[in-house]
Amino acid sequence: MVEFLHHVNIEDSENVVYKGEVLHAINCAIVMLTSRMHHRNMLHQVKIEHSESVMYKAFGIGFSLLSMYMIRYSGVQNIVSTARSGFQPCYEEPDGLNRWIKPPLRLTHTMSDPELLWRASFVPQVKKYPFKRVPKIAFMFLTRGPLPLSPIWERFLKGHEGLYSIYIHSLPSYRAEFPPTSPFYQRQIPSQVAEWGEMSMCDAERRLLANALLDISNEWFILLSESCIPLFNFSIIYKYVKKSRYSFVGAFDDPSPYGRGRYNLNMAPEINLSQWRKGSQWFEVDRRLAISIIKDTLYYPKFKNFCRPGCYVDEHYFPTMLTIEASHLVANRSLTWVDWSRGGAHPATFGRGDINEAFMKRITEGRSCLYNNQPSTLCFLIARKFAPNTLEPLLQFVRYE
Incomplete structure (x- = not known):
C-alpha cells in the first residue's frame, strides 16, 4: 500500500479523467488491502492492536490524500461523478470461468x-x-x-x-x-x-x-x-x-x-x-x-x-x-x-x-x-x-x- 501511494503524484496531470482514476485507484487499493487481509484470515492471526494499526494507517493515508486533493481542486465531487461512469467496481479478479470467457472491459491496452x-x-x-x-x-x-x-x-x-x-x-x-x-x-x-x-x-x-x-x-x-x-x-x-x-x-x-x-x-x-x-x-x-x-x-x-x-x-x-x-x-x-x-x-x-x-x-x-x-x-x-x-x-x- 505504501509503495503504491509512493508512486501516485496527483499534481502530475490536469486531465479530469486521470484525476478521477487516481482517486478511484486509491480507494481500490484500500478496499483490496482489506479484502486480502480478510481472505487470508489475517485478522485472526495477528494481535488486534497490530491489525487496527495497519487499518488506521491505510485509511489515514488515503483520507489525507483525498483531503489534500479536495483543497487544491474545488468542485472535485462534480469531477469524480463525471469521470466515474467509465470506472469498474473494486473487486479482485474472479477465479471462475467468467475470467476466461468475458470480453475485455476496455479496448485500450x-x-x-x-x-x-x-x-x-x-x-x-x-x-x-x-x-x-x-x-x-x-x-x-x-x-x-x-x-x-x-x-x-x-x-x-x-x-x-x-x-x-x-x-x-x-x-x-x-x-x-x-x-x-x-x-x-x-x-x-x-x-x-x-x-x-x-x-x-x-x-x-x-x-x-x-x-x-x-x-x-x-x-x-x-x-x-x-x-x-x-x-x-x-x-x-x-x-x-x-x-x-x-x-x-x-x-x-x-x-x-x-x-x-x-x-x-x-x-x-x-x-x-x-x-x-x-x-x-x-x-x-x-x-x-x-x-x-x-x-x-x-x-x-x-x-x-x-x-x-x-x-x-x-x-x-x-x-x-x-x-x-x-x-x-x-x-x-x-x-x-x-x-x-x-x-x-x-x-x-x-x-x-x-x-x-x-x-x-x-x-x-x-x-x-x-x-x-x-x-x-x-x-x-x-x-x-x-x-x-x-x-x-x-x-x-x-x-x-
Missing part, C-alpha cells in the same frame, strides 16, 4: 504487436464450449479518422445487441467522439499509421483481428472501411455468414504483370509462383482463419521484405497465405461490392447525386455466384465506396427492416 498477436493466438483444445456461447460478428473498421456513415450502421445494428462487436483502427492522433448510446462508443483499438499498399496496412488488419479475437464470442470477422455500407438487414447478413462453410477471401491466379508479375523469386521456397494469389483487401473470415492470419510467422517476413515496391502487399499476403494453408476453407470471392468499371488504381467513389432507387437495386440484384457450392443470386453483403455526402440520401433508401 499497452501490449505491443508481438504481445497482442501472441495473446490472441490462444486456441482452446476442447472443441465443445462448457457454457452457452452466442457467436458474434466482429465488424472491423479500418479508417484514417471519422466514420461519416456511422448513422447507417447504427440503424443496421439496432436491436441486435449481443450478436456483434465493433472495432476501429484509425490514425493514432484521431479520437472518436461518439455518444455513450452509440455502438461505436469507446471502440477504438490502439492503432498505428497504415499506408496504402504497404505492409503497415496488413499490420493494421492483423491488429484488428487480434483485438477482436480477445473476445472469445467473436466467430466471424468482417473488414470494413469508413466508406462501406451494409446492403441487407442484420438478420440476413448474420445468417449468411453463419451458414457458410467457407470464409470469403478473394484469391485468384492473375497471370498479368499486375498479378504474377509482382512475384519475387526471393519468396521461394516458402512461396512458389504457382501459389501466388491476388484478391480484394476486404474480407470475411471465421475464427479459425483469423487465428491462422495473426499467428503467421512463416510467410510474413517474405512479404515484408520482398513484396515492395509496387507490389501492393495487401492484395497478395492474405490471399496467398490462406491459399497455401487453407484453400479448402476459402470461397475465393469477397462479400464487398465495388465498381471498377471506371478504370484506374482505385474503384469508383459514389457521391450524393449517384444515390437513387435504381442505383441501389443495381447493386443488390442481377448477380450470380456460388454459396456453399450451390448457385445463388445473393453474392454481396457490403458495398463501397460512398462519400460522406451520401449519408442523407442513403438514409432515405436503406431501411434494414
Whole structure:
C-alpha cells in the first residue's frame, strides 16, 4: 500500500479523467488491502492492536490524500461523478470461468504487436464450449479518422445487441467522439499509421483481428472501411455468414504483370509462383482463419521484405497465405461490392447525386455466384465506396427492416 501511494503524484496531470482514476485507484487499493487481509484470515492471526494499526494507517493515508486533493481542486465531487461512469467496481479478479470467457472491459491496452498477436493466438483444445456461447460478428473498421456513415450502421445494428462487436483502427492522433448510446462508443483499438499498399496496412488488419479475437464470442470477422455500407438487414447478413462453410477471401491466379508479375523469386521456397494469389483487401473470415492470419510467422517476413515496391502487399499476403494453408476453407470471392468499371488504381467513389432507387437495386440484384457450392443470386453483403455526402440520401433508401 505504501509503495503504491509512493508512486501516485496527483499534481502530475490536469486531465479530469486521470484525476478521477487516481482517486478511484486509491480507494481500490484500500478496499483490496482489506479484502486480502480478510481472505487470508489475517485478522485472526495477528494481535488486534497490530491489525487496527495497519487499518488506521491505510485509511489515514488515503483520507489525507483525498483531503489534500479536495483543497487544491474545488468542485472535485462534480469531477469524480463525471469521470466515474467509465470506472469498474473494486473487486479482485474472479477465479471462475467468467475470467476466461468475458470480453475485455476496455479496448485500450499497452501490449505491443508481438504481445497482442501472441495473446490472441490462444486456441482452446476442447472443441465443445462448457457454457452457452452466442457467436458474434466482429465488424472491423479500418479508417484514417471519422466514420461519416456511422448513422447507417447504427440503424443496421439496432436491436441486435449481443450478436456483434465493433472495432476501429484509425490514425493514432484521431479520437472518436461518439455518444455513450452509440455502438461505436469507446471502440477504438490502439492503432498505428497504415499506408496504402504497404505492409503497415496488413499490420493494421492483423491488429484488428487480434483485438477482436480477445473476445472469445467473436466467430466471424468482417473488414470494413469508413466508406462501406451494409446492403441487407442484420438478420440476413448474420445468417449468411453463419451458414457458410467457407470464409470469403478473394484469391485468384492473375497471370498479368499486375498479378504474377509482382512475384519475387526471393519468396521461394516458402512461396512458389504457382501459389501466388491476388484478391480484394476486404474480407470475411471465421475464427479459425483469423487465428491462422495473426499467428503467421512463416510467410510474413517474405512479404515484408520482398513484396515492395509496387507490389501492393495487401492484395497478395492474405490471399496467398490462406491459399497455401487453407484453400479448402476459402470461397475465393469477397462479400464487398465495388465498381471498377471506371478504370484506374482505385474503384469508383459514389457521391450524393449517384444515390437513387435504381442505383441501389443495381447493386443488390442481377448477380450470380456460388454459396456453399450451390448457385445463388445473393453474392454481396457490403458495398463501397460512398462519400460522406451520401449519408442523407442513403438514409432515405436503406431501411434494414
